[in-house]
Amino acid sequence: MYKVTVDKKKCIGCGTCVAVCSEVFEMDGDKAKPKTPKTDKECAVEAEGSCPVQAIKVTPAK
Ligand code: SF4
DSSP states (O other): OEEEEEOTTTOOOOOHHHHHOTTTEEEETTEEEESSSEEOOTHHHHHHHHOTTOOEEEEEOO
């Protein structure tokens, strides 16, 4: 499992994380947010690497 967070202060609302991993991320107005605080979807890691402003943190969790 992974713990997923989006730093809303950093997020520029580009939508890349939703495009890469819609199972885990969704738009909330002009910012992204995790649909759930924890996930087992590997695409969350891909989204972390795809965010242009490093707003996403994906860390191993139980
Ligand atoms: S990829 Fe990063 S900047 Fe773009 S919407 Fe997602 S969290 Fe925000």
